[in-house]
Amino acid sequence: MSSNQGLKNKGKTRADMDERRRAVEESTGVHLEHSGGCTFDPLLAEKNVENMIGCTQVPLGFVGPLRVRGDHADGEFLVPLATTEGALLASVNRGTSIVTSCGGAEVVIIKDEMTRAPVFRTGGVRQARQVVEWVNEHFEEIKAAAEATTRHGRLLKIRAFASGRSLFLRFSYDTGDAMGMNMATIATEAASRLIEERTEARMVSVSGNMCVDKKPAALNFIEGRGKIVLADVRIPEAVVRDRLHATPGAMVEACYRKNLVGSALSLCYGSNAHAANMLAALFIATGQDAAQVVEGSMASTTCELCEEGVYISVRLPCLEVGTVGGGTRLPCQSEALSMMGCLGTGKAKKLAEIAGALVLAGELSTLAAQAAGELGRAHRELGR
C-alpha cells in the first residue's frame, strides 16, 4: 500500500525522501527520528545515493594544528575526522601535537596514477602477445580514444598481463583533482572498444581485478594506486621521554617486533599500527570513498633510532583521494575540506600530503603508547 508505494518512490526531492522514510518507518515499525535530520536539500545528494531516506550523522571532531612540510601543503592545519571510535582523536591529537612541536612532518608524493584494468579473452598466448604488441604500437591512438571521454583525465600508460586466454590491460591515468575511478572507467571502456575493433581480443569485464579497486592486492602495494605518499619526522629524545613517556629504544623495539616481525609473520600487506583508523575518519569527514580505506590501510611504518632520538616514517602506497567530484561536493564534506583549504581544483595533492602527515601522527602516538605501556610495567616492577 502506501508503505509499498513509498518504498518504490525513486524521486530525489525532500518530499520524496520524506515519503520514502515514512514508508520505511511503516514497514519496519521504527521511528527514524534522527536519520531524517538532514540539514541540506536532498537534491544536492542526487548523484551520491539512491533511495535516500535521510542522513547518518557521524560524530565529527578535529585534530591539530598539524604542521605539514610538503610541496603542496606547507603550513599548519586543523584536520577534521569523523568517527565513532572513542579515544582515536585524543590519541591522534597527541601525535599531531608532537609532530608540530618537532617542526612538522616532511611529506613527499612520488607517484600519482589512477588505474583501471579490463580483462579480455584472446585465442591464446601467441595471440595475446600480438594484441599487446598492437596496443604498444597504437598507444597514441588508444590514448586519443580514452581522452576523448574526459576533460581532465590523461592516459599515462598501459601495462599488459597475460595468462592463458585472459589478457589484462592496466590503464594508468592522471585524473587531476578527482579520485578518478569513474573517469578512468569511462575512458577505459572507450579505449577497449577500439582495441576490440582492431584486434582479436574481446573484453569480458571492464574491471578484471588488476585495477585493483577496494581489494587488498600486492599489485597495488608494489605499483601504487592513487598517490604514493611518504612522510617522516624526527622526535628528540627529551620529547619522547617527557611527552610520550617512553624511550626511543622502547619505541623502536615496539615498532620492530610489532610492525616488522609481527606483520611479516601474519603476512600483512603493509606493516603499520592503525593507519586505517586515521584514513577512515578523514575519508568519511571529507567525502572520500570509505571503501578505499582498504587500499589505504597498506601503509608501512618504520621507527629507528637517530641522533636526535627517534626517526619515524610512513609509506602510503595507495592513497586514493580527490577534492572534486564524488562525496566532496556534499555540504558537510566540503566544509571539512575547506577547513584545510583543500576544496576544489588544484587541491588533491595538498590533501594527500596532509593525509600522510596525519597517518604519521597517529602511528607515532600509538607506537609510543605501546612502548610506554611496557615502561609502565617496568616502573611497577622496579617499584616493588
Add this chain to the structure above:
Amino acid sequence: MSSNQGLKNKGKTRADMDERRRAVEESTGVHLEHSGGCTFDPLLAEKNVENMIGCTQVPLGFVGPLRVRGDHADGEFLVPLATTEGALLASVNRGTSIVTSCGGAEVVIIKDEMTRAPVFRTGGVRQARQVVEWVNEHFEEIKAAAEATTRHGRLLKIRAFASGRSLFLRFSYDTGDAMGMNMATIATEAASRLIEERTEARMVSVSGNMCVDKKPAALNFIEGRGKIVLADVRIPEAVVRDRLHATPGAMVEACYRKNLVGSALSLCYGSNAHAANMLAALFIATGQDAAQVVEGSMASTTCELCEEGVYISVRLPCLEVGTVGGGTRLPCQSEALSMMGCLGTGKAKKLAEIAGALVLAGELSTLAAQAAGELGRAHRELGR
C-alpha cells in the same frame, strides 16, 4: 585568544561543541553550517569521539526487501546503507530484488572469534618454547585472569607463534554481541600480566600485528576474525536473461576471468567484485568501525553454472560486527540497526547474516552488469 581557547576546550556538552566549532571557524575562516547540524545531544557521543565540533551527514538510503535464510536472520529485511558513491544502492538493490525473488540467500556462520595478539620478548627459541608450554599448561588460569575483566567475553584459545626472541600469543574470544576489540584488549592485558609474572617473557606491545586489526593479513584470511560467513543463491537462467540481461555463461566467465584469474595475478587477499562497497555503506549506517572494512574486503565470490542457471556464493572470512557498544548506541546508527531488528543483545549474528546476504546481492548485480556489458557489445556487433 578565544579561538585558541575554544580549540583547547575538552568539554563534551553541546555548548562545548559549539564553542569548539566556532573556534575552528574562526581559526580556519570556514563557516561550518552543516557540520554543526547535530540533531542529538553531543553527550550521547562522548564515548565515540573527542574534540567534537558537530556531525558529518552521510547520505542514507536503503535496499530491500532482502530475503535472508540464515540461522539467526530468517525473513525479509530493509537494509540501511550510508554512502556518497552514486549508483551503488541502485545496483545493490537490483541484486537484492533478484536474490529475494529467487527465494533468498542461504547464509551460515561457521566461526565467531575476536582476537588480540600481544608480542613478548623472550631469551630465545628454547625459552619461547618453554613459555608456550607454560601457557598451554596454565590455560585455565590465564582464562580466569582474562575473563575477570569482562562480563561478556570468554577466552576460547591461545595460539602461539615464535620467531627468534619475538613470541606472539594470539588470544581468541567469544565477545557476545559486541564487536569486541576493546574487550579483547583489556582481557589480554590482564592475561599478559599473569604470563609476565610467571614466565620469563616480557610484553613489548599488547598488539603484535598478529591480531590483526585493520590491516589486510593472510593470517586473518585463513583463520578468520570476527565471523566467518558463507552465503549463496541459485538464479534460474530465465531470471538471468530477463532481469539481469546476461547469460549464465557470460556471468560465469566474467567471474572466472575477473575474480579468479585476475585476483590471482594481482595477488589479492580475497577474490570479489566490490564487497568493500556494501560493507562500508552498512558499517557507516549501523555504527560499526569503518576501518574494519579492511578485513571485510577479503571476500571470495564464486559463480558457477548449475542446473537452474547460475550458482553464486560469497565467503566473508572476517566480518567484524556488533550490535552493542561502540557506534551502535548513537541515535542514527541505532535507528538503522532497529530497521533490521538488529539492535542490542542477541543480534550480532543476525546482523552478520544479513551482511552476508547483502554482499551476495551486490556481487551478483555487479557481475551481471559486467557480463551484460559484454552481451551488449555482442548485440551491437551482431546488429551491424
Add this chain to the structure above:
Amino acid sequence: MSSNQGLKNKGKTRADMDERRRAVEESTGVHLEHSGGCTFDPLLAEKNVENMIGCTQVPLGFVGPLRVRGDHADGEFLVPLATTEGALLASVNRGTSIVTSCGGAEVVIIKDEMTRAPVFRTGGVRQARQVVEWVNEHFEEIKAAAEATTRHGRLLKIRAFASGRSLFLRFSYDTGDAMGMNMATIATEAASRLIEERTEARMVSVSGNMCVDKKPAALNFIEGRGKIVLADVRIPEAVVRDRLHATPGAMVEACYRKNLVGSALSLCYGSNAHAANMLAALFIATGQDAAQVVEGSMASTTCELCEEGVYISVRLPCLEVGTVGGGTRLPCQSEALSMMGCLGTGKAKKLAEIAGALVLAGELSTLAAQAAGELGRAHRELGR
C-alpha cells in the same frame, strides 16, 4: 629403428638403461659419456625414476663440524651439501665454524605434520556445513579408514575450508620418519571415499591446493607443513669483529633493512637472506624432494643486538624431510645421511634439527658478509 625402440624400452636393468641411453645418443647426436657413469645398479633406483639413462653427478662437498644443540641432534656434525654454486660452501662453512665456536645452535621443533587436502564439490554452503559437521562427528571412523592404508601414518586432524560449492578438507598426519607425501595421499584417498559414501560431497581432486605441496602458500607459512624448526645462536662482539669483520650494529642494520623492510616491501613469504641455498644443497645430497625447497625457502631470519653482541635466529615453518623412503635409499644419498647419523628410522627429527642449524649458519655468514661490505666502504671513506 633401434633408436626408436630404445627410446621406448621401459626396462629397469643396467642393460635397459644403457640401451635407452644409446638410443638417446643416437637420436640427439650427443655422446652421454659422463651421464652414463652410474656406480650403482640401476634397479636400486627403480622406484625413483623412469626412463633412466644414467645419473647426473652433482658436486658434493661438506661443511662442519657444526655444533647442534637440539633435542634429537646433540653434537657436532659434518654436513654434506651438493651444489653447483661456487662460494656457497665456503660461506656456509664460515658460518658453521662461528656457530660451533660459539657453543652451537639451539634448535627446537615445535610442530610436525604432513598434510593433504582434497577438494570436494557440495550442493552449497549449507550442505558444506553439514558435511563438515559429519566429518567432525565421525573423525574416529575416518581416521580408521585413513590409517588402514599405512603402517606408520597417524591421522591427527582434519581442518575444513569452504567457499561456495568447493569444500577443502586439510588432513594432517604424523608420518614418522618419512617425508610422507605419498603416505598422506593414499590415506586421504581412502578417507575421502568414506566421506563420499556417507555424505553428499563428491571429491573433485585428491589435492585441492590447500595441502599445499611445492607451491609458496600463506597457509603453509602460517600453519606449518612438515616440521616447524626454530634455531638461534649468540655471537660475542669480539667474534663478530675478528672473524666476521663486521660490527654487531652493522649486522643488525643489514638484517633490518634487507630481511625485514626489504622483504616487507617485496611481499616475500618469509624474510631471509638465502635459506633456499642451504636447503637445496642439503636436499640434493640427502635424497630429499628438491622441489620442496619451495616451502623450505619461506624462512624468517632475525638479527638483534644482545648483551654478548649479536643474537641471530631462523624460523623454518615448512621443513619437509625424511630419513626413510623416497630418494634416501639411493646409494650416494644414504651415504650422505649416514655421515650425520641420520639414515633410517627414528632420524627425521634429527635431520630437521641439523638442517635448522645449517640454515642458521648460512644466514649468519651472508648477513655478516653484507655488513662487512659496508664496513669496508666505511674504512675506505675514513682512510681518504
Add this chain to the structure above:
Amino acid sequence: MSSNQGLKNKGKTRADMDERRRAVEESTGVHLEHSGGCTFDPLLAEKNVENMIGCTQVPLGFVGPLRVRGDHADGEFLVPLATTEGALLASVNRGTSIVTSCGGAEVVIIKDEMTRAPVFRTGGVRQARQVVEWVNEHFEEIKAAAEATTRHGRLLKIRAFASGRSLFLRFSYDTGDAMGMNMATIATEAASRLIEERTEARMVSVSGNMCVDKKPAALNFIEGRGKIVLADVRIPEAVVRDRLHATPGAMVEACYRKNLVGSALSLCYGSNAHAANMLAALFIATGQDAAQVVEGSMASTTCELCEEGVYISVRLPCLEVGTVGGGTRLPCQSEALSMMGCLGTGKAKKLAEIAGALVLAGELSTLAAQAAGELGRAHRELGR
C-alpha cells in the same frame, strides 16, 4: 690428525678430493663408496663447489619427444630430467606425448631481465626522493659504471622503492645467455659505489631482498624475474577421453576448484598443480641453480573448455635459466643441455621455451589424472 688435516685441505685436485673424502670417512665412520664415484676431473668443478668430496649421483631419465613451437625452440626435443621422485617422469612423459600429438606447445617469452636490488640508507624521505631523481638523471653514467664490469650484461633500467630511510634500487639487466645473478651483483656493486660517491645514500647491503633471489615474493610474481614464459595447447575431446581417460568438463572443474579456488584460499603465489617438480628435475639435470626452483614454482595454470575440447596454459613469471656459466659447464650437465641443442651462447631462450612446454606437459598430465580419478569413482558408482 690426518682426519683433521684432510678436513682442512682446501685443494681442488682429485687427490685433494680423495684425501678430504677419506678424512670425512674417518671422522664419521661411513664408507663413502658411491659418493666418491666422480667420473670427471674435480678441477672442472673448482668454480662450482668447495670442500669437494665427490658427487651425488641423481638418477637421470628423459621425456619426449616434446614438440615445441616457440620463437627459439621449434622442433621436437628429448628432455633430460634428474629426480628421485618415482612416477614423475612417467606422468610428465604422458603429458609430453599428448602435447606432441596435438601439434606441440605454443610458447612465447614476453620479458627477460635479471635483477639485483641493493638497499641504501638515506636521511629520510625527502633525501630519498633527491637520490632517486639523481639516479634517474644520471642513468647513462650509472649504466656505464655497471657495464664496465661485464662483457655481456646490459643495464636496462633501475626502479626505486623508498620506505623511511631505506631506499631500494632494483637494477634490471639483460644478461645474455647466463642466468646472470653474479654478473648483476658485480655490476650493481660498481653502480652503487658511484651512487654513494655522488649522493648522500649509503649502501647497507648489495641485496636488499627486493631482487628477489630464491624467496617467493609478490614483486617477482608481478614484475617477473629471469624470463616470463607463456605456453599453451589445445587438446581435442577425443584425446582427452581416449588417452587421458577424462572428460574436458572434469579437467576444467579439477583445474578450477584446485588451481583457482584452492590456490586463492591458501593464498599461493601462483596457481598450478606441480610446476616445481618439472623445474627441479630439469634444473638439476642441466646445471641450473636448484634453489631458483623457488621462483619458478610460482606458475599459473589455466584450463578452459574450447571448441576442440580443452585449452590449457601455463604462465611462468620467473624462469631463471642460463646455458653458459654456473653449473652448465659441468660434464653431465652440459651433456644434458646438448641433448636439447641448448649448450652455450645463444641458447638460453631456447631452453626457457622448452622448459615452458615441459611444465605445460606436466600440468596437463597431473590435472587429467586427478580428473580421471573422479571419473573412475563415477564409473564405480554407476556400475553398482
